[in-house]
Amino acid sequence: MPTRARAQDTLEYFERNLDAYLSDLRQLVEIESPTHDQQGIKRASLWLQTQFAGLGQLRRFDTDAGPVLRLFRRGSGPRVLLLAHYDTVHPVGSWSRLWREEKGKIYGPGVYDMKAGLLFALWALRYLSYSGQEHPNLEILLTPDEEVGSRSSRIFIEDAARGADYALVLEPPTGAGDLKVHRKGVGWYVLKVHGRAAHQGVEPEKGVNAIVEASRQVLRIVEAQDLEKGTTLGPNVVKGGTTGNVVADYAEVLVDMRAWTLDEAERVDSFMRGLRPLQKGARLELEGGLNRPPMEPTPESLRLFELARGVARDLGFDSRPGKVGGGSDGNFTANLGVPTLDGLGALGAGAHQKSEHIVKDALPPRLALLAELLTRLTRDA
Ligand SMILES: [Zn+2]
Known part of the structure; x- marks a missing residue:
């Protein structure tokens, strides 16, 4: 099957399942989980544990900052690490409405940074189970303290990175929708x-x-x-x-x-x-x-970017190699020499602000981008 047709099939799956995805996302957003709120962090981690259960071998590591969840799912070929954090910067009670849809945008604390992107990992796994597509060995790391520098999670991230051939970070793309290859x-x-x-x-x-x-x-x-x-x-x-x-x-x-x-x-x-x-x-x-440390592009990370860009084009959009001044956990993996591609999360704007939102229409193509990229990493790597 030509790549474009397969990408379109993947896209249709996520279009069909958009409401189910949004219902998951709403539940997660409504569990407020600012970094230092141990109760919220714990509740969010338990919810995630339930959702990811059965999609791979899931382990939970309790740290000072809260649980780090690590999921492994056997596949074939390279080993791909997916990174996401479930803490947010918004204090509990600072949003009068935790979920609001308006003119194609969905507002909520942490919806864009980065609960929507985190659930891309969950739904990519569901898609892989549903479609039976070949996929690489997957390791997914969900962390509770990215917003304060990942002090407790860092050793888990670096440990997982040492065994990985690629790292994919589910933080949002740039405002223009570009994937990120360079971070300060x-x-x-x-x-x-x-x-x-x-x-x-x-x-x-x-x-x-x-x-x-x-x-x-x-x-x-x-x-x-x-x-x-x-x-x-x-x-x-x-x-x-x-x-x-x-x-x-x-x-x-x-x-x-x-x-x-x-x-x-x-x-x-x-x-x-x-x-x-x-x-x-x-x-x-x-x-x-x-x-x-800076996440500097390398020939390998740019090759990974080009592979993702090819998927995006098959799905009907384009991406340039984006660079941003903010750091993410991808900085750690890149620093260990692992080809890292960031910005594979949801399109939106307003991180860390009351205007934080995602763009609803852009969800299925971005979900399909991740899922399809995973299947291509098995074949093209
Ligand atoms: Zn943030």
Whole structure:
């Protein structure tokens, strides 16, 4: 059967099953699961466990952040890792309506980032069971703490990646619908500045003002940016001082760092570690570092992208190789040398905002893209 006809068959399956998919998605979205809400995280994980049961060997690992679910399903040929997270950024109760459909868009906390994409994995498995299509060895990892840097999940992601030939990430595509082959690396630093307190009126000369020191450091830090290369340093949180008539003896600055390449990330890292006080009597302390290394495209990841692009074209849409400044768990797999393709989730917009939504019409083609890509990875790899 020619690839286009088979892709169309897959698409029809997801068109027929759209309501069933949406009913699943609604249930999952209505279980609010912000990262630090252990109750919501637990409920969401139990719901997922029930849904995925019977579609492969499912194991649950309890971590500080909540359960990591790992499902293995035997197939033939390469081993493909699918990554999705089920935590969201929205505090419980912050949405008055958890599910709202309006003009072809579906709004809800975490619907776009990334519960819709997560359920693509569930429905891809259902499709494979239904159709009996050949598929690669599949490993699916569902994690509870991506939104805060995947501290507890990271070892599971890296462990699974070490045995994988490909990694597919079910985060949303770019706003234009492009799959993602390039993500910036992300780091954060806390610069702690220690000065010396003194009475601002009686003997200010005896003090060392930590806020003045921190301000001068901030100006140096932003100069280490290289905007042409896309390397940014954002001093986005600052705290310090005690009261108006006391020379500030302490200040701290939280700095967000992003870079397209590991070279740039490392340049900034050694710059940050080289910061020295500019005022006599001040002392600096630095915490943090690179959290997610950049996901840089490789010949292998671009080949994987081209395979997916071919599927998309058979389904009637196109994708360019997308790049974005945000990180994902794909950064970890790419860093281990696993060809990684991201953005295979649902089309929509408004991540982390009240306008978060997915586009309903785009669901069947995007679901079909993942399912069909899996079957082609068996044959074309
Ligand atoms: Zn997010």
